[in-house]
Amino acid sequence: MHELIERLQQLNQTVPVPLELPEYDQLVDAEEQLLIGLPKDLKQYLLQASDVVVGRIEPVTVADPSSHTYLPEVAAYAWSIGLPRDLLPICQIDDDFYCIDQEGQVYLWQDGYLDEETTWESFWEWVDNVWLAHC
Numbered sequence: 001m002h003e004l005i006e007r008l009q010q011l012n013q014t015v016p017v018p019l020e021l022p023e024y025d026q027l028v029d030a031e032e033q034l035l036i037g038l039p040k041d042l043k044q045y046l047l048q049a050s051d052v053v054v055g056r057i058e059p060v061t062v063a064d065p066s067s068h069t070y071l072p073e074v075a076a077y078a079w080s081i082g083l084p085r086d087l088l089p090i091c092q093i094d095d096d097f098y099c100i101d102q103e104g105q106v107y108l109w110q111d112g113y114l115d116e117e118t119t120w121e122s123f124w125e126w127v128d129n130v131w132l133a134h135c
Contacts, residue, residue, distance in 0.1 A: 001041075001044065001124045004124055004127050004128055004132070005048055005049045007132065008049050008052045008054055008127070008132070009049065009052060011052070011054045011055075011132075011135060012051075012052040012053060012054060013053045013054060015053050018051065018053075019050065019051040019052070019053060019061060019063065019064070019067075020051055020063045020064065021046075021047065021048070021050060021051045021063060022046055022047065022050065022061070022062045022063040024047065026062050026063060027043060027046060027047065027062060029062075030062045030071050030072055033072040034071070034072055034075055034088070036085075036086075036088065036102075037102070038088070039088070039100055039101070039102055039103070039104045039123070040104065041100075041104050041122055041123035041124055042088070042090060042100055042104075042123055044123075045059070045123060045124075045127070046060075046061070046062055046071075050062070050063065051063075054131065054132070054135050055131070055134055055135030056134070056135075057091060057093070057130070057131045057134055057135070058091065058092075059090055059091045059131065060074050060089060060090055060091065060092075069092075071088070071089075074089050074092050074097075075088055075089055077092075078092070078097050078099070078109075081095060081112070082112050083097055083099060083109050084114065086101065086102065087099040087100065087101055087107065087109070087114075088100050089109075090106065090123065090126070091131075096108070096109065096110040096111070097109045098126060098130065100123060104121075104122050104123060105119055105120070105121060105122070106119060106120040106121075106122070106123060106125070106126040107119050
């Protein structure tokens with residue numbers, strides 16, 4: 001995990017409006033809005049690396065409620081179009097989502113269906129095999 005965070009930070013792109021890391025209270029606020037706890041790996045990412053911009057894949061954030069990647073808003077939309085309520089989106093691409101369960105396993109939810117054959121054992125495996133592989 002630490003190596004992946006370092007790699008993300010090294011690849012971080014300069015953008016006109018940089019992202020900020022959230023305070024822990026912002027994670028708690030997000031959990032209260034979602035009515036579901038955040039898996040450990042997702043919390044680690046949000047607190048330590050959600051300020052990076054790498055490639056075209058944009059994982060969720062919690063520091064800025066006006067951002068298009070703000071987790072409670074992304075989740076509300078995903079759930080409204082059928083993503084199972086026990087899954088949290090970690091990244092939206094059009095109407096498809098990478099999502100995480102409470103045990104930390106990541107899935108692809110595509111065309112309104114959960115692709116149970118396309119999975120990653122952890123958020124960090126997804127970072128390595130999807131996000132970093134596409135930049």
